Amino acid sequence: MTLQQLAQYLLSGITQGSIYALIALGFVTIYNVTGIINFSQGEFAVIGAFVAITLAQETSLFNGQAVVTLTWPLPLAALAGVVAAVLVGVLLYRLGIQPARHASPLSQIVVTIGASIALRGMVLLAWGTDPYRFPAFTQGKPLKLLGAVVTRQGVWVIGLTVVTVVGLFLFFQYTLIGKALRASSANPGAARLMGINTRRMGLVAFALSAGLSALGGIVITPLTFMTYDRGLMLALKGFVAMIMGGLTNPFGAVIGGLLLGVVESLAAGLISSGYKDAFTFAVLFVVLLVRLGGLLRRGRGEALERAGL
Amino acid sequence: MKAKFSVGQLAVVGLVAVIALVPPLVRNNYQVFILTLIGLYTMLTVGLSLVMGYAGQVSLGHATFYGIGAYATALLSARAGLPSWAALIVAVVITASLGYLLGVPMFRLRGHYLAMGTLGLNIIFSLILKNEAEITGGPSGFTHIPPLSVGPFVFDNDVKMYYLVWVAALAVLALSLNVVHSRVGRALRAIHSSEVAAETLGVDSKAFKLRVFALAAGYAGLAGGLYAQAIHFISPSSFDMLFSIELVTMAAVGGLASVWGSIFGAATVVLLAQFIRDRLGALMEGASGEGEIIVFGLLLVVIMVFLPEGLTAGGLKAIRNWQANRKAESG
Numbered sequence: 001m002t003l004q005q006l007a008q009y010l011l012s013g014i015t016q017g018s019i020y021a022l023i024a025l026g027f028v029t030i031y032n033v034t035g036i037i038n039f040s041q042g043e044f045a046v047i048g049a050f051v052a053i054t055l056a057q058e059t060s061l062f063n064g065q066a067v068v069t070l071t072w073p074l075p076l077a078a079l080a081g082v083v084a085a086v087l088v089g090v091l092l093y094r095l096g097i098q099p100a101r102h103a104s105p106l107s108q109i110v111v112t113i114g115a116s117i118a119l120r121g122m123v124l125l126a127w128g129t130d131p132y133r134f135p136a137f138t139q140g141k142p143l144k145l146l147g148a149v150v151t152r153q154g155v156w157v158i159g160l161t162v163v164t165v166v167g168l169f170l171f172f173q174y175t176l177i178g179k180a181l182r183a184s185s186a187n188p189g190a191a192r193l194m195g196i197n198t199r200r201m202g203l204v205a206f207a208l209s210a211g212l213s214a215l216g217g218i219v220i221t222p223l224t225f226m227t228y229d230r231g232l233m234l235a236l237k238g239f240v241a242m243i244m245g246g247l248t249n250p251f252g253a254v255i256g257g258l259l260l261g262v263v264e265s266l267a268a269g270l271i272s273s274g275y276k277d278a279f280t281f282a283v284l285f286v287v288l289l290v291r292l293g294g295l296l297r298r299g300r301g302e303a304l305e306r307a308g309l
Numbered sequence: 310m311k312a313k314f315s316v317g318q319l320a321v322v323g324l325v326a327v328i329a330l331v332p333p334l335v336r337n338n339y340q341v342f343i344l345t346l347i348g349l350y351t352m353l354t355v356g357l358s359l360v361m362g363y364a365g366q367v368s369l370g371h372a373t374f375y376g377i378g379a380y381a382t383a384l385l386s387a388r389a390g391l392p393s394w395a396a397l398i399v400a401v402v403i404t405a406s407l408g409y410l411l412g413v414p415m416f417r418l419r420g421h422y423l424a425m426g427t428l429g430l431n432i433i434f435s436l437i438l439k440n441e442a443e444i445t446g447g448p449s450g451f452t453h454i455p456p457l458s459v460g461p462f463v464f465d466n467d468v469k470m471y472y473l474v475w476v477a478a479l480a481v482l483a484l485s486l487n488v489v490h491s492r493v494g495r496a497l498r499a500i501h502s503s504e505v506a507a508e509t510l511g512v513d514s515k516a517f518k519l520r521v522f523a524l525a526a527g528y529a530g531l532a533g534g535l536y537a538q539a540i541h542f543i544s545p546s547s548f549d550m551l552f553s554i555e556l557v558t559m560a561a562v563g564g565l566a567s568v569w570g571s572i573f574g575a576a577t578v579v580l581l582a583q584f585i586r587d588r589l590g591a592l593m594e595g596a597s598g599e600g601e602i603i604v605f606g607l608l609l610v611v612i613m614v615f616l617p618e619g620l621t622a623g624g625l626k627a628i629r630n631w632q633a634n635r636k637a638e639s640g
Contacts, residue, residue: 037424109367277432288422
């Protein structure tokens with residue numbers, strides 16, 4: 001393997017890993033506030049991407065029985081995609097998660113899995129099985145870095161992920177809602193005593209993480225096609241990234257996502273592309289069975305106890 | 310003298326009679342095949358409800374063991390040249406042993422992690438089926454699986470397979486009822502309500518979980534082998550993650566901790582899927598493929614939120630409450 005190849009694998013890995021990082025951030029946000037692992041997280045990415053695609057270009061719906069021809073500017077379409085996913089997230093919380101909040105963890109897992117395949121089915125009915133694509137955000141020749149090729153969209157993906165992570169940090173650190181979210185995750189009882197409506201915070205967490213996932217889905221679509229069935233796999237990868245990062249740590253989740261992207265890219269390039277997804281789970285088993293606290297975390301905390309470990 | 314049969318015993322006799330009488334009444338091979346599928350899925354669902362409902366462990370990868378049983382039967386009979394009955398038996402033993410072996414690392418995990426681990430197992434299994442085409446036939450599947458034959462008797466049509474599958478399903482149900490009402494069953498329920506308390510009382514929770522997981526894997530192996538011998542063709546899509554989730558739906562509809570509910574859950578989901586496919590196919594061309602997953606997904610959410618004991622147990626409870634209320638009013 002030449003240095004150039006290595007650089008190439010690393011760059012494609014980081015690009016793909018950015019999406020896992022955004023989805024993992026969504027997982028962490030919801031888990032910290034509500035204690036739920038939301039397996040339908042990946043569907044937000046799919047829904048966001050499909051709504052944005054539909055608004056930005058000619059798209060056939062319902063197996064060609066309806067054709068939508070809109071040409072919204074890209075940023076507006078992307079924003080609308082994020083908003084649509086946020087609405088779905090809010091509805092999911094109100095109709096599925098909130099009524100089941102006292103159920104056993106086993107029931108809650110099954111509820112989010114059920115929501116995941118229900119949403120997948122709805123996307124299938126509306127958009128069919130065809131893969132869809134989006135034009136790159138900016139046109140032009142790919143850039144070169146250390147002899148490796150980076151598409152312009154790749155730069156967008158990495159750039160937007162960095163901006164989002166920084167923005168999220170500022171949000172959690174300096175805004176009232178951000179602080180209330182952190183309080184609800186640190187100590188829900190005390191947060192309630194301080195007048196924070198923790199149930200509403202659950203809603204905010206679902207909205208926020210739906211938006212994060214949708215953003216991930218939208219920026220990755222110009223690079224890899226979007227199909228109705230990608231959601232569950234994206235969710236699983238995001239969850240693996242979250243576990244690698246130590247479950248409750250947002251920055252750990254980002255690092256976990258990037259690391260997972262790189263591992264996948266290296267494994268697909270050097271060992272076997274057919275087994276790309278299998279490596280994700282190989283990594284997961286190693287992390288789970290060898291270091292239960294995640295790669296970036298020492299010891300076992302209260303959050304792990306909550307997860308039943 | 311009055312015959313002393315309990316309602317339960319009468320229900321069992323009725324069920325067996327209905328199962329025995331259906332094929333002559335239906336006389337349509339396709340419908341007989343659908344009813345055979347219900348029998349196969351009942352075996353899968355019983356196993357899953359033992360693992361989820363009684364031992365309280367999530368398994369989102371049960372289709373893996375169904376697939377292992379099917380592919381092992383196919384390989385042993387079509388490639389290794391074993392007689393088909395021996396292939397079936399060996400496949401069941403292999404599947405149960407693999408269930409035990411995979412359970413050893415798997416049950417170090419709990420809750421969300423176990424859910425994730427079992428899903429991961431199913432995904433890896435599907436990838437192996439698709440990638441190792443020389444052994445498994447790859448995405449296009451494995452063809453020419455010989456039918457089951459015992460001596461000169463060949464199970465070569467839908468009606469014969471139907472009876473065989475349902476005899477097997479009833480045997481699996483009977484065995485499971487025995488397990489549930491034995492010391493093992495009590496230990497499992499103790500683990501479900503509190504693993505720590507069970508351990509304190511001397512229940513080796515890990516050993517029990519492993520045994521029940523191996524038993525459920527064995528049921529799945531049997532169902533998979535019979536499936537392969539019934540339709541002579543298998544492909545990876547029958548054993549993917551979505552089918553695992555469909556199985557969870559069946560277990561949830563029947564009530565997670567209900568052995569008899571498994572038949573009801575399997576029947577409801579199979580017939581519902583059939584109905585939706587027919588309707589959706591007519592309504593929207595080409596959308597029939599996976600469209601039914603919307604309904605399964607919603608069903609899962611609604612049942613887990615509102616009727617966590619399943620349609621049967623939840624429904625029975627409602628009826629009992631209603632009868633109690635009526636008695637209280639008249640008395």
